[in-house]
Amino acid sequence: MEAILNKMKHLNQISEAFLCCSICLEQFKTPKILSCLHTFCQQCLITLVEKSGGSLICPDCRQQHMVPDGGVPAIKGNFFMDNLIEKVRQLSKASEQKCDLMCEVCQKSESEATWVCEECKCHLCSNCAKVHQNLPATKTHSVLAIEEHKKIQTRPKALQAVDYCTVHLKNELKFFCETCKVPICTDCTIVKHRIPEHIHSDLTDAAKDYVRDMTAMVDKLKTKEREVESSEDETKDLLSELTVQQNTAVQKVKMKAEYMIQQIRLEEQNLTEQVHKSYEMKMKRASVAVDAVELQHGSIKSTCHYMETLMHHGSAAQLFSTKVDVEYRTQQLLAMENPKQEQQEKVEFHPHEIPPAHSILGVLKSDVCISQCSVQNVPKRLPKGDSVELLVLTKDSDGNQVVPRQPVTAKVTYPDxxxxxxxxxxxxxxxxxxxxxxxxxGKYQVSMAIGSQPIPGSPVSIPVVGGLVGTIGRKGSAP
Structure with a gap:
């Protein structure tokens, strides 16, 4: 019983995911094992091959496999998984019955196993044990009560199901063909695996040797697993670092964009205020001009209306009674000058193609009043080898400094x-x-213009001299 409990303990450690197909996520049905040691349901693999146009790629590790001539059904079946699922199912039911073992023949939930067949290595209930002992094929088998079986076992082991030959169905697999690397029965050693062409060994001894080999392979794989795990941690750290870098870069972009939007709003406000300020006086003058024109127009219109009414409805005496006033008023109105449209400087918005450091959107450009423009920082003399920057100021008719709509150009005439x-x-x-x-x-002549109009004072003359520019003191040219 202790061996059975140990078996249950190990089986209970098997996760449900290990017994489930990763494609349909259900417990394996007709499991097929690929060369990469991943197992899937037969029908799931058939559907996978059909969808991929005949190729078979493992969904878990993406390794490509050859589909045999017989299709997916010809792929090696995972009988170990079938047996494992059955054992887990039986032991699960036994656990529900407070660890009472079930009969492995009739498999009825109420049939508690109380006997053990040492040859078949299976548990039997009382009824199945009687039948087992009466059948000709199993009549010679040793059937013992579980308690008696437990006493004669020096080292209790979990019972294993008997594996039978797939060719000679009634024969138990007892040998291992070292040449073909397959388990075989006694008849196989005579038919297809004859000596001396084939080398045989006891199946149990071969399994023990293979378990030692597998243990060494597992140890190597676990070492490799630790290396890969370390690499996985480093890769995850790199991914985490890249995520942080990405978020930091995005945050910087957003902060810069918000700052630029704020600056654009401020510049929009400033430019709008400049537009209003630039047009404020112009609109006032235009409004005064409109009032004057409307007054003149009203005076002419009312006089015409009065004269037309007098002509159509007045008597002869009435016509002559206002003759002097009418003629005087007519002469007065005709002598008035027609109102002229005062030319106003135009102010335009010019967006920057490449924004300078001090502006983002653009700049307001205006017509300039050429008489208000000037040139400053003109030196009386310029020592040879030195440089000077002349400063041109552009203003409108109100004396406000403005950016001209027309380009400012300059030319220099050298002494030669x-x-x-x-x-x-x-x-x-x-x-x-x-x-x-x-x-x-010698003398430099600098000509400057705005559009086609020369700036007042242009051209300016700049003498370039060598040696002393001047002297100071009692004997000098200046105090």
Whole structure:
């Protein structure tokens, strides 16, 4: 009984997942084992091969296998799994009955096993034991009560089912063919596995040797498992690190985007305020002009209406009674000048193609009043070899510094009369820098224009001198 309990203990350690097909997730039905040692239901493999167009790839390890000529049914069956499922089922039922063993012949839940057949190595109930002892084929078998069997066992072992030859169905497998690597019965040693072509050994002894080999292989596999487990941990750590890096990068992008959106909103507000400010005075002047035009128009319209009414409905005396006033008013209105549209500078929004550091969306550009523009930082003399940056200020008619709609251009005429275009740096705030390098001795003439109109004071003259620019002191040219 102790051996049976030990057997139950080991079987109870087998997980339910081990007995289930990983395709249908149910307990194996007609299990087939692949060369990669993964087991699946026969029907599940048939469906898998049909869906993949005839190829067989293990769903667990993705290893490809050859489908035999007989199809999936010709794949080796996993009889060990069949036997294991049956043992687990029997021992599970026995456990439910407080560890009372079931008869392995009739397999009735109420048939408690009280006998053991030592030849068949199976448990029997009282009725099956009587039948077992009366059958001609098993009449000579030794059938003992479980308690008696327990007493004569020096080292109790879990009972194993008898394995029979698949060719000679009634013969027990007792030998192992070392040549063919298959278990065989006595008849097989005479028919297909004859000596000396084939080498035989006792099946139990061969199994013991193979168990030792398998133990060594398991030890190596466990060592390999630990190495792979360590590599798995490193890979998971790498994946975790990559996830953190990804989240950090995404967070930085979001923070930058939020900052840019905030800056864009602020710039939008500033540009909108500038637009309103730029057009405020212009709209006031335009409104005053509209009022004046409307007043003049109303005066002419009312005078015409009065004169037309007088002509159609007034008497002769009434016509002449206002003759002087009518003629005077008519002459007065005709002498009035027609209102002229005052030209207003246009303000436009120009988006940046490549935004500079100080702006994102764009900049407002306006028509400039050329008379308000000027050039600053013009030196009286420029020592040869030095440089100076002229500053052009662009303003509108109200004197506000604005970015011009028209380009600012500059040209320099050197002392040798050669002419060259100079790059103008637009600072984006109504100021423009023009860099002059004093490389030649003599007078430099710098011409600047906005569009086609020259800037007041242009061209400016810059003498490039060598030696002393001036002297100071009592004998100098300046105090």
């Amino acid at each position: 009369a050669s002419l060259e275009d100079i790059t103008v740096n637009d600072n984006g705030d109504g100021t423009h820098g023009i860099m002059i390098h004093g490389q030649k001795h």
